[in-house]
Amino acid sequence: MKVKNWFVIIISLILLISVCVFAFNKTNKKEAENQKIPVLMYHHLLKENDKKENDVFKDKETILSVEQFEKQMKYLNDKGYKTITMKEFEEYMKNKGELSEKSVLITFDDSSKTNYTYAYPILKKYKMKATAFVVTSRLTDKEEVFDSKKIQPLSKHEINKMKDVFEFGSYTHDLFKLGKNGEAYLVSQPDSVVKEDLSMSKSILKTDYFAYPFGEYNEKSISLLNGIKFNLAFTNNQGYANRTNKLMEIKRFPISPEVDMKKFSEVLSGIYKVPEK
Numbered sequence: 379m380k381v382k383n384w385f386v387i388i389i390s391l392i393l394l395i396s397v398c399v400f401a402f403n404k405t406n407k408k409e410a411e412n413q414k415i416p417v418l419m420y421h422h423l424l425k426e427n428d429k430k431e432n433d434v435f436k437d438k439e440t441i442l443s444v445e446q447f448e449k450q451m452k453y454l455n456d457k458g459y460k461t462i463t464m465k466e467f468e469e470y471m472k473n474k475g476e477l478s479e480k481s482v483l484i485t486f487d488d489s490s491k492t493n494y495t496y497a498y499p500i501l502k503k504y505k506m507k508a509t510a511f512v513v514t515s516r517l518t519d520k521e522e523v524f525d526s527k528k529i530q531p532l533s534k535h536e537i538n539k540m541k542d543v544f545e546f547g548s549y550t551h552d553l554f555k556l557g558k559n560g561e562a563y564l565v566s567q568p569d570s571v572v573k574e575d576l577s578m579s580k581s582i583l584k585t586d587y588f589a590y591p592f593g594e595y596n597e598k599s600i601s602l603l604n605g606i607k608f609n610l611a612f613t614n615n616q617g618y619a620n621r622t623n624k625l626m627e628i629k630r631f632p633i634s635p636e637v638d639m640k641k642f643s644e645v646l647s648g649i650y651k652v653p654e655k
Contacts, residue, residue, distance in 0.1 A: 547587035
């Protein structure tokens with residue numbers, strides 16, 4: 379009789395443990411799916427005084443001061459955030475890997491010389507990683523002398539020197555343009571033109587990652603990107619990235635001069651509420 383009772387107890391314990399493990403795994407899976415990854419979107423950097431003294435640049439939302447950028451990177455460092463690579467992000471999005479709670483992805487669009495002059499040394503100082511989306515037709519063979527009064531392209535040599543910090547994704551080869559109707563070339567040009575352009579950019583950079591110029595895209599552009607085997611594409615739509623996102627429509631947070639440290643910290647911590655459109 380005692381043996382029978384012990385048998386019942388053991389079976390009950392096994393069932394209880396199995397239920398607990400199942401519930402724990404289910405909770406962990408749900409938490410992983412709901413994890414909010416902030417993807418930060420930057421463009422150009424200029425020193426505060428240089429920006430203020432330039433009538434064209436002083437009110438541009440796509441130009442952040444070097445001082446503000448360094449303050450943000452110091453905050454990431456001081457608070458223990460980890461900047462992740464595109465491969466780490468891709469594996470997370472495809473359920474092939476996990477990310478730490480304080481993970482953040484830093485991206486730059488347009489890839490101007492200020493990425494090299496200002497962003498690169500600051501990121502290197504704080505041992506951080508970032509991705510720059512490049513218009514490959516604008517890459518120069520010769521480095522230009524830096525001029526704060528204009529937006530300058532990166533050189534091929536500068537890109538090579540930045541590879542210990544930056545990786546490079548596509549911003550098209552030569553479709554970073556708007557037509558007469560204000561529509562981005564990526565969505566307005568014939569399929570054959572877009573496909574050739576994207577293929578060339580991908581080949582030059584050896585990349586699987588893309589960002590939409592001007593944030594404009596449609597089903598046609600998504601289909602073409604998939605056909606050329608791009609793995610991820612980033613929009614200008616504001617919001618967190620998580621595993622519920624479509625891989626070719628990943629959301630980001632634009633970091634403009636209006637983003638103060640309070641908002642910056644809220645975005646990183648996952649508590650920022652994205653305004654409804």
